[in-house]
Amino acid sequence: MIERDELERYLNSLLNISKFKDYAPNGLQVEGRKFIHKIVAGVTACQALLDAAVEQGADAILVHHGYFWRGDNPVVRGMHQRRLATLLKHELSLFAYHLPLDAHPELGNNAQLAKRLGLTSEAALNEQGVGNVGVLAEPISLEAFGLQVEQALQRKPLLVAGGDHLVRRIAWCTGGAQTYIQEASGFGVDAYLSGEISEHTTHSARENQLHYIAAGHHATERYGIQALGEHLALQFGVECKFVEIDNPA
Template structure:
């Protein structure tokens, strides 16, 4: 098995995802330092205790996730769930790499690009929203209900649809996770339907008043594709072993 240094893996992550380009809600990169050498990499969506325990059982030297441990506005104390997660990582000497917005934005391997691929949309070069995180694509659906059925089949879960009966859909916008605040930017970009993970109260009114369909498809469900795509790419580049472990989440 090939082994690289944790610094070499960090350099490869940063070169691919370019975190310096983004204003983010937490630190991107190596969040927890583990052993010096990395030969086996586990990827997942969130650095939950369940994922860490599964990675330990799998013999991982490093974990690569979208949702790391540290976020702006946290108390900064190492107690409760934070202590439990950190204790596991430190006891087993496992490195934790986390990339948030850079992983959403990557043009080929990121969450949005991979979701578009899973849903079979033809990507358009234009982006929208804060830091250009939102993606646009061409599609062909008779109505929003048909689009919702298609998304449910591809993601394997139900969706919440606010359908203003906009008629045939040809231009779709999406941004994974908790991007409901991007809805107005998607409307301004000419979208006839917007796909994201979550919905808040204002979006239902906006959908009905603006005639643009809104589909809330699950935060986890829309963001489980970028981390394994990036980790698999890095593993292939560096000669590492890789496994994606999907910890189910109804959100």
């Protein structure tokens, strides 16, 4: 068991949230009961995850994608009302960590993705430390690397060839970070991997002569929140269960 505010202080410090200029608040977004025995973790605080937390008797929910994003309509009605009503009715605390969870060097989404794909990080992709630049154990073709990604994430990636070269140096950033492809190109990498793809991403890859791998926003961001939950379970002796809510995006 851990006291709610103690958990927030620990997480805020562990993930160094003051370092980041983010698109949503990091930390305790919705206040629930004071003491926490059980946490349900997931990628996004969707209604399905909230319902699973209620069903499993959780005291708190821990996610990567929470609420109150910049530019959101502040009116509480429809989907937003139902989500908040569920949390408040059942006194569930909602903890959400976005960029800080992407960037953590051990528990973060990018670190955990690298671990699964056998990537060694040499540098950060940007000044906030979100994303990495590194190398594969040995040069391989784009198609062979795509197969490794598919096997590791259980999802077939979309591959855009930027030439016929092998993949050795690579940059990666989980989630919706396709716009970082120009930064990746500046490092002289052979390939860039992220979660999503936009129309212009294909042209950027081809014209900068680097391969692009779109491995799925959800698929690339499942692992940081799991690692964080496992860390909390060991640190505080609380039960923390990851609930997978499938998302093809």
